[in-house]
Amino acid sequence: MKRITLLLALATFVMTSESVAQKVNSEDSTMLRNIYDMALLNGKSYDWLDHLSNKIGGRLSGSLEAEQAVKYTEAELKKLGLDKVWLQKVKVPKWTRGIPEYAYIETGPGKTTLTNICALGGSVPTPDGGLKAEVIEVQNFEDLERYGREQIEGKIVFYNRPMQADLINTFEAYGGCVDQRYAGAMEASKYGAVGIIVRSMNLRLDDLPHTGAMSYGDIPIVDRIPAAAISTKGAEYLSSTLKLLPTLKFYFKQNCRAFPDVDSYNVIGEITGTTYPNKYIVVGGHLDSWDLGDGSHDDGAGVVQSMEVLRMFKELNYKPKHSVRVVLFMNEENGLRGGNEYAAQAKLKREDHVFALESDAGGFTPRGFSFDTDDANFAQIESWKPLFEPYLIHSFTRGGSGADIGPLKDDGIVLAGLRPDSQRYFDHHHAANDTFDAVNKRELELGGAAMTSLIYLMDKYGTKSELTNIKK
Amino acid sequence: MKRITLLLALATFVMTSESVAQKVNSEDSTMLRNIYDMALLNGKSYDWLDHLSNKIGGRLSGSLEAEQAVKYTEAELKKLGLDKVWLQKVKVPKWTRGIPEYAYIETGPGKTTLTNICALGGSVPTPDGGLKAEVIEVQNFEDLERYGREQIEGKIVFYNRPMQADLINTFEAYGGCVDQRYAGAMEASKYGAVGIIVRSMNLRLDDLPHTGAMSYGDIPIVDRIPAAAISTKGAEYLSSTLKLLPTLKFYFKQNCRAFPDVDSYNVIGEITGTTYPNKYIVVGGHLDSWDLGDGSHDDGAGVVQSMEVLRMFKELNYKPKHSVRVVLFMNEENGLRGGNEYAAQAKLKREDHVFALESDAGGFTPRGFSFDTDDANFAQIESWKPLFEPYLIHSFTRGGSGADIGPLKDDGIVLAGLRPDSQRYFDHHHAANDTFDAVNKRELELGGAAMTSLIYLMDKYGTKSELTNIKK
Structure with missing residues (x-):
């Protein structure tokens, strides 16, 4: 008899616990629905x-x-x-960005090809007449060190490391690239670069430049160099043209301003x-x-x-x-x-x-x-x-x-x-x-x-x- | 001693099984990568x-x-x-669809509003001059039965049951609607309808009509009625206009043809x-x-x-x-x-x-x-x-x-x-x-x-x- 009572009590307990669990679960399910x-x-x-x-x-x-x-x-x-x-x-x-940016690749006197760029957020403007210089393409900051001031001074540094397409989470691919945009100008200016162009953080090939935040760190305002993003197609074009003609020049003009x-x-x-x-x-x-x-x-x-x-x-x-x-x-x-x-x-x-x-x-x-x-x-x-x-x-x-x-x-x-x-x-x-x-x-x-x-x-x-x- | 041997053998067996499992797993992981x-x-x-x-x-x-x-x-x-x-x-x-379909809602003499439709795949064409008739809106085949031949004969049946937006899997929502498109003409013609218009199977409100397969079952060719899809915005407009003016007329012309x-x-x-x-x-x-x-x-x-x-x-x-x-x-x-x-x-x-x-x-x-x-x-x-x-x-x-x-x-x-x-x-x-x-x-x-x-x-x-x- 006692044993039966115990079993009954146990059964009741189990049932009650189950009902509570089910109620909670069902109340939450209903709320989510x-x-x-x-x-x-x-x-x-x-x-x-x-x-x-x-x-x-x-x-x-x-x-x-x-x-x-x-x-x-x-x-x-x-x-x-x-x-x-x-x-x-x-x-x-x-x-503020000011009037739209303007850029071209110059492969010879009068031979120019327009390309889509946009100023990076926080960039200084180019001089009023724009900026024209030879380009040196790099993949990362180690490349800057390798080339050194000798090869970089007076040039525009072109960061062209693409987002890694084999990563399933695209934010990881972004994380692996964004240093170029954020610190690219700061790093390149240490070697005497006059400006930077960054490949847009974009996994597609298209004509749209992608802006985003950048920092000059504690570089004095007068030493800051203008920084722009180029579309992924523009980056591919610039890179392949550079292989054919390493002395090509890149011109860009941007009118952004900090208040x-x-x-x-x-x-x-x-x-x-x-x-x-x-x-x-x-x-x-x-x-x-x-x-x-x-x-x-x-x-x-x-x-x-x-x-x-x-x-x-x-x-x-x-x-x-x-x-x-x-x-x-x-x-x-x-x-x-x-x-x-x-x-x-x-x-x-x-x-x-x-x-x-x-x-x-x-x-x-x-x-x-x-x-x-x-x-x-x-x-x-x-x-x-x-x-x-x-x-x-x-x-x-x-x-x-x-x-x-x-x-x-x-x-x-x-x-x-x-x-x-x-x-x-x-x-x-x-x-x-x-x-x-x-x-x-x-x-x-x-x-x-x-x-x-x-x-x-x-x-x-x-x-x-x-x-x-x-x-x- | 024996016991140790047994344990060792067991350990070896466990390790081997594990290695095999790991190898399989790692080989497959590598292949997928x-x-x-x-x-x-x-x-x-x-x-x-x-x-x-x-x-x-x-x-x-x-x-x-x-x-x-x-x-x-x-x-x-x-x-x-x-x-x-x-x-x-x-x-x-x-x-073949032939030249593009054409449709309007007529609310009075000379008062017409164009609306976007497309013929359903397999539909018969309208008469050469198009088809104009009053419209009866229904949600499903039960509505047809309820209204009966008396209210349907000579009219265009307008099926307007939308896809259910609260279903997470949109294919379920499609499955719950597509009978209107597939069998709508077949069912409506049993009650003497002269044509059908079906709300597009689309969860968005927009101006695009969505075509798709339909069947006349074993209805003889001469008794088949033309069937078209109307865009979701068009369906909303037609439905609300019908409430204001139940005697409005719908005109459509389609030129599709079976070979x-x-x-x-x-x-x-x-x-x-x-x-x-x-x-x-x-x-x-x-x-x-x-x-x-x-x-x-x-x-x-x-x-x-x-x-x-x-x-x-x-x-x-x-x-x-x-x-x-x-x-x-x-x-x-x-x-x-x-x-x-x-x-x-x-x-x-x-x-x-x-x-x-x-x-x-x-x-x-x-x-x-x-x-x-x-x-x-x-x-x-x-x-x-x-x-x-x-x-x-x-x-x-x-x-x-x-x-x-x-x-x-x-x-x-x-x-x-x-x-x-x-x-x-x-x-x-x-x-x-x-x-x-x-x-x-x-x-x-x-x-x-x-x-x-x-x-x-x-x-x-x-x-x-x-x-x-x-x-x-």
């Missing part, structure tokens, strides 16, 4: 992006468009009925938490963009997906335990001033940030997330994988998160980045074809839904670090 | 597709373009140094197997396409990816154990004559087909494969998942394979279909924007590499059904 339904059937992100891209356009820090984007997103967040919406002041650099810093803003909205109002979860993207396209993928997509997270919580009447903030960072592209300022203010106010998620890898079909966290948190995150399977979110990796949320990093916080399919990203990145028509509505919406789902789970179950701290 | 490197660094598929799409164009069965595609792919396969390349004769239907069957061909190439020359593995796509675009995604992509499998085997000097055939099927779109003929000939010649893989879901980033097979085979296939992980191929599901290889189905054969990301497929499917520029080179190449990898593994390890048969 509701999130995806709302994103795909009644999403708002695509309309917001249409406005940012087509009504405003490229939003370089310090530009009129960046200012308009601040006002527009602030107004849109205010319409959502959040608990708070505010602007956080940030001083940002102001650099003193100006005021701008991070745009922030918050749903205050019901249980932990003083613990913060952040979701964000960056509001600024480069100026050649309209910044739809980089990072209009991340901006509207982040706004969508809070909109969907409101619409679905989900009241988060933690305070959930959308932060639209200013100046990711050429300064990271917004990300730094947000983190500085959070530290100053001793705000306890437990989780931050950034979307800054394009509005393509989401494949998963990358997490910057410890084993315990990652194990919890991995336990949620089955919930994401119906939505084809399969890749949960450890690694970086996002540039803007990076400054929030400390022992306690879990950082994450949305990881969309990366194959087409660098076809558009920082180029004139980063435009609204290159974004697919469903792909954009699926990204927003995946982000909302992750934040829902993080909010509901809390991070492991947070639980440890609470126990303490 | 080589396949992907070749596809991404020295691929040929994109060039082939450029020719098929831009030099030849849409390849409707029986057209000059379809004939050119047969000749071109035969010639290209011959260049690869395969063991055999041949054409397999197939009688195909010949249907007697003509000769065409499946194009086949083979690398003869070293161990099992009489056992066949097939990889293929379909050479024909609709006529509105150039058929780059549907199914130029599948054609060139399939050709790439055999090219890479040759280039990598991999000599398959089984005979591996690339089959470029003719007439998948409006008849499936090529797929049926290939299977009929295989049966006639008692060719033992062990595995067939089709790519016919667009040249987008591959996500995995769908398999039509039994538990034992699927278990073996799932054991290969880790090999595919570095390439972000994660989805191994059971379900359909491909239309062209379907007729090969029997107890022994394993059938599979490549499953690329499906979000953008129906933006282009059977429409004027299924064009070369909508295909990304890397995405196309990754699909070919995934297919080559799967065929390599299937060839090396054999199917489970085959092993069972060998034991018998």
Whole structure:
């Protein structure tokens, strides 16, 4: 009899545990399904992006468009009925491209071939009449050392190391190349180069030059040399022509200009938490963009997906335990001033940030997330994988998160980045074809839904670090 | 002592097994890496597709373009140094669109609004002067029954059930809608309708009508009614205008025509197997396409990816154990004559087909494969998942394979279909924007590499059904 009672008790226990597990699981499954339904059937992100891209356009820090984007997103967040919406002041650099750049390859008197270039962001201009010099092609900084001042002085250095096409993750290929763009002028000027031309960070062969940030380090302004990107087809043409005629000359003229810093803003909205109002979860993207396209993928997509997270919580009447903030960072592209300022203010106010998620890898079909966290948190995150399977979110990796949320990093916080399919990203990145028509509505919406789902789970179950701290 | 010996023997056995497992694994990993490197660094598929799409164009069965595609792919396969390349004769239907269709909505005398339509494939033409009638909007065949002959007779039936946007797999959404296109005319004519207009199978709102196959069943030719697709924006406009003015009239004129069957061909190439020359593995796509675009995604992509499998085997000097055939099927779109003929000939010649893989879901980033097979085979296939992980191929599901290889189905054969990301497929499917520029080179190449990898593994390890048969 006793044995039977025990068995019955055990059976009851097992059944209860199972029911609880099933309930939790089924409650979460239902919530994710509701999130995806709302994103795909009644999403708002695509309309917001249409406005940012087509009504405003490229939003370089310090530009009129960046200012308009601040006002527009602030107004849109205010319409959502959040608990708070505010602007956080940030001083940002102001650099303008001026009238379009102009370049040609000269193979003899009167024999010139036009080629497409654009100034790198932050470059000094060429002299008013342009700059013409012989060209020396290199693959990397070791080549500079090998050739030395003797062969480099007075020339334009042409960095032509392509992105590695055999890497499946194109961001890895970008990481393996971008030193040429970022530090190419700084390094080449040490050997007396008069300018640099960099092969665009693009896996395709096409005619579009791709801009992006560069640094002169601590080189005095008068010693800085102009730097431009050349399209991949232009780079191939220049390289093959150089083989035939090493003494050809390259001419370029650019009219970019740096101004003193100006005021701008991070745009922030918050749903205050019901249980932990003083613990913060952040979701964000960056509001600024480069100026050649309209910044739809980089990072209009991340901006509207982040706004969508809070909109969907409101619409679905989900009241988060933690305070959930959308932060639209200013100046990711050429300064990271917004990300730094947000983190500085959070530290100053001793705000306890437990989780931050950034979307800054394009509005393509989401494949998963990358997490910057410890084993315990990652194990919890991995336990949620089955919930994401119906939505084809399969890749949960450890690694970086996002540039803007990076400054929030400390022992306690879990950082994450949305990881969309990366194959087409660098076809558009920082180029004139980063435009609204290159974004697919469903792909954009699926990204927003995946982000909302992750934040829902993080909010509901809390991070492991947070639980440890609470126990303490 | 004995015990130690036993332990040692056991240890040796364990180590040996492990080494064998590791060797197999490492050999396969290396092979997959080589396949992907070749596809991404020295691929040929994109060039082939450029020719098929831009030099030849849409390849409707029986057209000059379809004939050119047969000749071109035969010639290209011959260049690869395969063991055999041949054409397999197939009688195909010949249907032509004629001069472009023309349609408008008439809301009053002289008040007309143009709208974009295209004839469905196989439709009869309208009378020479076009067809004008009142419109009745329905969502499905049950609506036809509900309205009955009384309300339908003499009218144009407008099928307006949209694709379901909340389904993650867009092919499911297509499957839930396509009955309107395929059987809409047949069903509506039972109630005396004079024509049908079908909302395009497209998840986007845009101005492009999407064609596709339809059937009149056994309705006599004289009783057949013309059928056209209207763009999704046109469908929305027609539907909302109908609500305001139920007596509006719709006019359309189409000039399509059916001709007697003509000769065409499946194009086949083979690398003869070293161990099992009489056992066949097939990889293929379909050479024909609709006529509105150039058929780059549907199914130029599948054609060139399939050709790439055999090219890479040759280039990598991999000599398959089984005979591996690339089959470029003719007439998948409006008849499936090529797929049926290939299977009929295989049966006639008692060719033992062990595995067939089709790519016919667009040249987008591959996500995995769908398999039509039994538990034992699927278990073996799932054991290969880790090999595919570095390439972000994660989805191994059971379900359909491909239309062209379907007729090969029997107890022994394993059938599979490549499953690329499906979000953008129906933006282009059977429409004027299924064009070369909508295909990304890397995405196309990754699909070919995934297919080559799967065929390599299937060839090396054999199917489970085959092993069972060998034991018998």
